[in-house]
Amino acid sequence: MNKTTQRILNNSTLVLFAIVLLTFSILSHHFFSFQNFFNILVQASSLAIIATGMTFVLLTAGIDLSVGSIMFLAGVISGKLVVAGFPLWMACTLVLVIGVLFGLINGAFIFKAKVIPFIVTLATFYVGRGLGLFISETRAVNLPESFLKIGSTKFFGVPAPIIVMTIVIIAGHLVLTKTIFGKHLYAVGHDEVKSRKAGIPVDGLLLKVYIICGFCAALGGLVAIAQLGAISPTFGLQSEFMAIAASVLGGTSLFGGRGSIFPGTLIGVLLIQSIQNGLVMVNADPYLYTVITGGVIFLIVLIDSIRHLQQKKLKRLGIN
Amino acid sequence: MTKLVGLLLVLCSCKDIKDKTTIGISFETLQTEYWVASIDALKASCEEYDLVYLEAVANGDANRQFEQVNNFISRGVDGIVIAPKDAHTIIPIIKAANRAGIPIAIYNRLPAENPGEYVTVVADNYEISLNTVRHLGRLARKKGKKHKAMILIGDLGDMNAINRRNGFNDAVAEFSDIIEVVAEVPTEWNQEKALAGVTNALQANPDINFIFTCSDFLFPSIISALKNADKYHKIGHPDHVILGGFDGDAMAYRMLKEEYLDADGVQDVYFECESAVEALLDRINGKEVDELIVDPGFVIHQGNLEEKSASMWGSKY
Numbered sequence: 202m203n204k205t206t207q208r209i210l211n212n213s214t215l216v217l218f219a220i221v222l223l224t225f226s227i228l229s230h231h232f233f234s235f236q237n238f239f240n241i242l243v244q245a246s247s248l249a250i251i252a253t254g255m256t257f258v259l260l261t262a263g264i265d266l267s268v269g270s271i272m273f274l275a276g277v278i279s280g281k282l283v284v285a286g287f288p289l290w291m292a293c294t295l296v297l298v299i300g301v302l303f304g305l306i307n308g309a310f311i312f313k314a315k316v317i318p319f320i321v322t323l324a325t326f327y328v329g330r331g332l333g334l335f336i337s338e339t340r341a342v343n344l345p346e347s348f349l350k351i352g353s354t355k356f357f358g359v360p361a362p363i364i365v366m367t368i369v370i371i372a373g374h375l376v377l378t379k380t381i382f383g384k385h386l387y388a389v390g391h392d393e394v395k396s397r398k399a400g401i402p403v404d405g406l407l408l409k410v411y412i413i414c415g416f417c418a419a420l421g422g423l424v425a426i427a428q429l430g431a432i433s434p435t436f437g438l439q440s441e442f443m444a445i446a447a448s449v450l451g452g453t454s455l456f457g458g459r460g461s462i463f464p465g466t467l468i469g470v471l472l473i474q475s476i477q478n479g480l481v482m483v484n485a486d487p488y489l490y491t492v493i494t495g496g497v498i499f500l501i502v503l504i505d506s507i508r509h510l511q512q513k514k515l516k517r518l519g520i521n
Numbered sequence: 522m523t524k525l526v527g528l529l530l531v532l533c534s535c536k537d538i539k540d541k542t543t544i545g546i547s548f549e550t551l552q553t554e555y556w557v558a559s560i561d562a563l564k565a566s567c568e569e570y571d572l573v574y575l576e577a578v579a580n581g582d583a584n585r586q587f588e589q590v591n592n593f594i595s596r597g598v599d600g601i602v603i604a605p606k607d608a609h610t611i612i613p614i615i616k617a618a619n620r621a622g623i624p625i626a627i628y629n630r631l632p633a634e635n636p637g638e639y640v641t642v643v644a645d646n647y648e649i650s651l652n653t654v655r656h657l658g659r660l661a662r663k664k665g666k667k668h669k670a671m672i673l674i675g676d677l678g679d680m681n682a683i684n685r686r687n688g689f690n691d692a693v694a695e696f697s698d699i700i701e702v703v704a705e706v707p708t709e710w711n712q713e714k715a716l717a718g719v720t721n722a723l724q725a726n727p728d729i730n731f732i733f734t735c736s737d738f739l740f741p742s743i744i745s746a747l748k749n750a751d752k753y754h755k756i757g758h759p760d761h762v763i764l765g766g767f768d769g770d771a772m773a774y775r776m777l778k779e780e781y782l783d784a785d786g787v788q789d790v791y792f793e794c795e796s797a798v799e800a801l802l803d804r805i806n807g808k809e810v811d812e813l814i815v816d817p818g819f820v821i822h823q824g825n826l827e828e829k830s831a832s833m834w835g836s837k838y
Binding site: 229231232236237240244247327334338339340341343349352353425428429430431433434435436438439440474477478481482484486487488490491 | 551552553554556557580674677703704705706707710711712713714716717718720721722724725738741742744745748749771772838
């Protein structure tokens with residue numbers, strides 16, 4: 202395999218992202234515009250925030266299936282409070298507190314009771330959604346105009362959701378690359394047993410990771426609600442899968458220890474959102490949406506596995 | 522002595538329950554207002570006929586629904602009303618009920634072709650959509666200008682969603698001289714996807730002025746996108762976007778009253794639920810019943826709002 206091919210394989214998501222942008226730009230002159238890129242960023246903001254939290258969890262070889270339910274429950278409770286006349290800031294703070302609490306519960310069960318993350322977060326997934334449905338009585342919670350204003354507010358011409366997303370991405374990136382906590386996280390993801398032996402406080406680290414994920418889920422939910430202006434009973438449903446897909450597309454390994462938030466997860470999110478955006482722009486057949494999105498995910502995973510095999514081979518030969 | 526009397530009372534009440542006809546109500550989900558209104562209406566119909574009912578919700582899991590129905594059968598229910606997950610997973614459930622000799626009524630979703638014995642009560646999704654969009658088309662014609670249309674499609678694996686889309690397409694074809702469909706947005710019944718889809722479609726076609734959604738619960742997404750594009754105006758405003766929906770929920774009712782929504786196709790929940798319970802009772806009593814009961818629904822619009830609002834289930838929520 203020559204160097205160019207190797208380079209393409211190493212940056213497969215970025216290459217595919219460029220191909221997607223180019224293709225849709227050719228097919229629709231509306232796609233390649235400043236306004237549309239802003240659109241894509243605004244629409245990607247909620248998912249990017251949730252996927253940032255999910256990347257932290259995936260890096261430890263864990264998983265969090267409860268993010269969609271956290272978004273829903275936190276949204277319902279805060280929505281009900283705002284409708285009942287409570288101040289907006291209080292409702293928004295409560296959303297984040299609920300997210301942190303859910304993360305704390307997930308993390309505590311995982312490291313205290315030693316239950317595997319899949320089962321713990323599956324349980325909180327059901328509990329969260331069930332509670333949300335119970336509180337909302339399976340009815341849509343229509344939020345006052347003030348909530349929508351948060352989503353459409355601009356600072357120096359930049360929509361608030363993009364600013365929140367940027368802050369979260371930068372913070373997440375700095376934590377992973379510039380702190381001891383970040384380095385420990387990669388180490389735990391690579392090998393938990395060796396990390397324990399090396400004196401890394403694995404349990405505390407896992408707890409923090411799930412709290413971060415819960416917080417990001419709640420914040421991402423808040424950003425989505427501020428754009429929607431209502432919370433339906435299906436709000437947040439399957440968001441966990443979209444967040445996992447975005448992280449994996451961005452190069453995060455489901456087995457832990459490998460991945461990044463910037464550019465990785467961000468590119469993954471933008472790739473998904475650009476495809477969805479482009480398909481509407483060209484008024485594609487509705488049946489093609491899932492086929493194309495699924496096809497791209499499949500292609501990335503395939504390229505990733507080829508790259509992985511290649512690296513293993515090189516390692517065996519002692520070249521890398 | 523007191524305990525003995527208590528025990529006798531309990532035994533008497535148990536006998537009373539056993540003497541009454543018992544119906545098992547199984548719902549695939551309660552995750553939209555429509556399903557909640559449906560289960561409430563079914564329970565009200567059971568109470569009206571003095572029936573005892575057991576209820577179970579499968580939370581979208583077809584296997585769990587099958588197990589829940591088997592539990593109903595084990596408990597010796599006299600009849601089953603079921604809102605199934607989809608057209609195919611209902612078939613083994615019908616078989617199980619048939620084997621046990623328990624009449625079964627399928628609510629709101631038409632099963633795939635199968636030799637089983639059952640009654641289906643279903644809204645005429647195609648016809649209701651067709652009539653709703655025809656009404657919108659007539660409004661567009663009155664305006665005397667060309668219209669660019671967008672439709673929000675539901676889950677493409679759901680026959681109800683497909684029939685609603687077909688109804689829209691056929692109605693729009695009748696107005697092809699003034700309406701051009703420029704965007705078909707698949708939503709998978711997801712509000713966030715709907716918001717992104719409508720925003721993108723408005724970006725690609727800023728002159729869209731005719732929108733139909735296959736379910737009312739997507740209205741918040743449409744409103745949010747229209748507001749961002751400064752296109753959400755009351756009927757009569759020169760930039761009003763013609764809006765239509767399907768279901769008849771509380772949001773649609775409010776939008777009709779506030780004069781933002783032009784027309785809504787309404788599923789007659791009360792007719793459907795009462796028909797399902799009546800059909801089941803007839804089957805239990807050995808009477809002949811039509812295999813398919815169709816809810817013709819109705820179109821509610823600004824012209825008949827007062828007259829029809831009492832039949833719109835959303836007006837009660």
